[in-house]
Amino acid sequence: MGSSRNQCIFKSSKLLQGRHEEDAVDQKVRRTLVTTLYASPLSLVVGAITTVGAAAVAAWVSEMSALWVAAVILASVAAVRIIAALGLSPDAEDNSTTMLELVYEIGAFSFALALGSTAAYTIVFDAPSQIQVLMVANALGYGIGVSARNAGRPTIAIGQLTFSCLPIAIACLLSSQVGLITLGLTIILLIPAQSVISRNIFGILRSFIASANANADLAQEMQELARSDVVTGLANRAGLNHAVTETMTKIDADTNLALIWIDLDRFKEVNDLLGHPVGDKVLKGVAERLVEVSPEGSTVARFGGDEFIVFCPVADLKHAELIASEIHCEIMCPMRLDGELLEIRASLGVAILPDNAEDADQLMQRADLALYHAKVGGRSQTCFYDPSMSRDLVRRREIEAELRTAIQRDELSIFFQPIVDLETGRIKCFEALVRWFHPEKGELRPDEFIPVAEETGVIVTLGNWITVQAARIAASWPEDVRVAVNLSPLQIRAPGAALGIKNALREAGLDPHRLELEVTESLFIDDNHSTSAFIEELSALGVRFALDDFGTGYSSLGYINSYPFSKIKVDRSFVSGAQAGQKSEAIIQAVAKMGNTLGMDIVAEGLETPEQVKAVRKAGCNLGQGYHFSRAVPDYLAAMLLAQEREHEPKQAIGRASA
Template identity: 75%
Template structure:
């Protein structure tokens, strides 16, 4: 019983869907009846002319009356076709079809009866041929024209031809009887032809409609992000183009670019399913806080864009603040509390651009400054950002060329034993003497090199040059080289260091690689593998700028550091005092216990040297001892030191 009901319900649903399709097809086919009223007028005019000529030839008042009736009906049909708008929703399909049927059937019946009358009268062969040929030709032609509505096509054909066939049989003449039989046989033949035409038309229209629906659906899918249901990049571009086409001089728009901070850690630690749920949660909050008329899109990865109308800059600032607050509200996923931070870049129309591409570039630059400035902040675009970008690109291009043209130089700053005053290590520092701009400070080009990836090439070059120079020094003097996190994570990073040592002929134990604490925040696995591989061959590692980043004693316990460098801010900074002295002393005591060297950076006066030495630091670096010097001066310092040692030994 249940199975039977299910089949019955399925048939009903299928029939209902088929009926809906048939109704849409019927509407379209009825519309085609009104598509070319000129064809109706031309056909009617030919028939009226034939009737009028027949009346003139036969001089029969009845034919004049018939011509007049045909003229009235044809005029009414053409007027109705012109007056009724088949595309208007107010005109129902049934009304349009009924009006057309009345006119078509009336004209066909009047024409058929006129031709039949001429046959029965038999007064003129010319008139018989003229009217019968026109009537039969009209019936065949109009049935093909109106095949989209099979009932109308067959009705017109029958009303035109059946009276003629009856008249032929009425005469009882063999020739007319044959004509009558031929006409009757013509009717089913035309019905078959028109039926085939109708089927083809109906199926073609149904297929086209289905294809159009699928195309619309595919277009929606192509513009929608599968994870969040927001617009994707293609959907955003489409919405922005449509919006920009409708803006006027008074329109104001904001483009807010949102980048989730450190979202990669969520995926790595909790898994991509949890990451997708976080993205869905962010998308929902963005939709809720965005004003009406906004386009909210997931631009890719952990980036979102809100493109929305605003009243003024204050309105954009308020919206950006609300977005920031919404994203920072903790998420609850499987009972776990998860906090997400975001950086925002904002550009405004018309202040920051009058087209979509310019707004995107401006918001991207603003986002970059928000991230460089410390993340979890909002930056509005300013024209100075473009100047900074142009400057960075110029430095990037010139830096690549400078490496090839050997415009860069390696300088060496000594690190001194605070007890003996002897040079223990030289730190290798890069200098750039531009042929036109003079000396460029490292803080100008090193950040650009890190942002653009040039730091990998630059870092390898520095290491190779420093190793080559250090190989000429006494065996007890080491060389220290700063490494960028990007350089360490580059493929084959450890292999590059090994190659530099091998080509220079430098003992790996004489190379110290200085890394900062920020290195361990991003990618602990790659860092651990790098440090382990080089430590195995004797390369030493130093923790640079200790106390200024994400300090953790866990780093010191996990990785084989042989040296800790106390940042200069604790030695010669503005906050130097009892607290900084206590910090230096604590670090020095820890280093002594662990058997590590403690270097105090930024020493400029004898008092500072005395303070850090009393605190327990065994090594010092700074202008008090020497600035960074070229390789030949570094060799001279070592030679002078060895000469003094020889004199002391002789004495």
């Protein structure tokens, strides 16, 4: 019983919904058809001139005063109709369909009745035959004509036909003349026949307009779907572009608009760890928060992936800062999904029109540039566009182009800085460092072009070139001296990375045991299978791995235990940095003790004074690197250092010499 009752209720609701939809369609069609009545006021003017003119001519020729009265009545009704047609706009929402139809109906019926009665009067009172023909022809022609013109509203069309023709038919039937009686019968038959035609025209018009409206609604729906994001329901990139274009065409010159570009930090980890369904829920949750916190008149869009954009009017820079702050705080609030409490982080880039840009395209470019600086600056922060960002971008692009050319033209050089055994003073290894001597700008510092190389992907080509050159030069050194090469995470994750290292060793004829690859802790932030495969493959070949800049990144003992590191390099900030002190010494001691226990070399970087050498050696470091021993030197000077060392073996260890 309950099930059948629910089914009945469901069917009834569906039926009511269908009726409502039909009523809505009928209303739209009716509105469109009523609009056609007002579509051509000129036809009313022409009709009024011809009929009023005919009545005036009939009155003048027949000298019948009643016809002058009829002419005045027709002229008055026609004038009111024309004024109403010009004054009432069917496009105005305040003018209801019923009111528009009623006003037109009253005027149309009045005019048709006045015209038909005038023609009937000429027959009843036996006006001259030419006058009868003139008025009857006018009335019949008007009735037939408007029955077609106003077929969109059959009631009006048939009513006008009836009021203009029926008085003539009655007058003809009341006469004693056979011809007029026949004419009356003909007119009687004409009315239903013409009514059928009007209704057929109406049916065709209604069907056509209904189809056109349905197609328009479907097109609108498809357009909205094309401009909407499937996951979040927000505007997508196409919808954002449309909204921005529409807004830009309507705003005043002094209107301020802000474009806030939002990127969710490390969103890939959510998809990888929790799955894409959870990732979609996170995107929906962020979308809801953005809609809720964005000011009125904003366009909120999902630009793609984990990027969102809020495009909104602002009063000034402070207002934009307030909105960006609210958006950032709202996103950063923990989100509970399926029992899991997720903390979402986001980076924001903001640009303002007209302060930062001249048009919409430039506004988006500069908001994107501000977002880039927010991510490079450490993520989870908001950056507003500054002109210096554009200058930096131009500079980076210039460096990128010149760096590619420099690699092709061999403008780069490899320098080598020794890593020394703190006990014996012997050079155990050289670290290969790239130097760029620009033909016009002179020497460019590595911190100028290495970050650009990493951002643009040139680091892969550059890193392979450095490895090849370093291996070739190291092959000429004594066999107990190794060469260390820094690798970028991008280079390691590039396809065929291990094969590139193997080829460099083979071409140089260098024993794999003499090559050390230095990697930083940032490599292990993302759990990437290609990283593990790279390290395992080359370690099996004999290549050694060193952990560089230890203590400055996301330090974890887990990956020290997981990967075959043979060396840990303690960052120079613990040795000679501004924060070097007792705490730093304790950290160095702890790292050194751990390394000695695991059988790993511990390198202290940045050694500049004998006191620092003594301190790190006492702390447990067995290797050192820094200006105290030597700066990075060209390959021929590196070979000279080795030759001098072999020729004149030190008589004392460095520690005793320093003492």
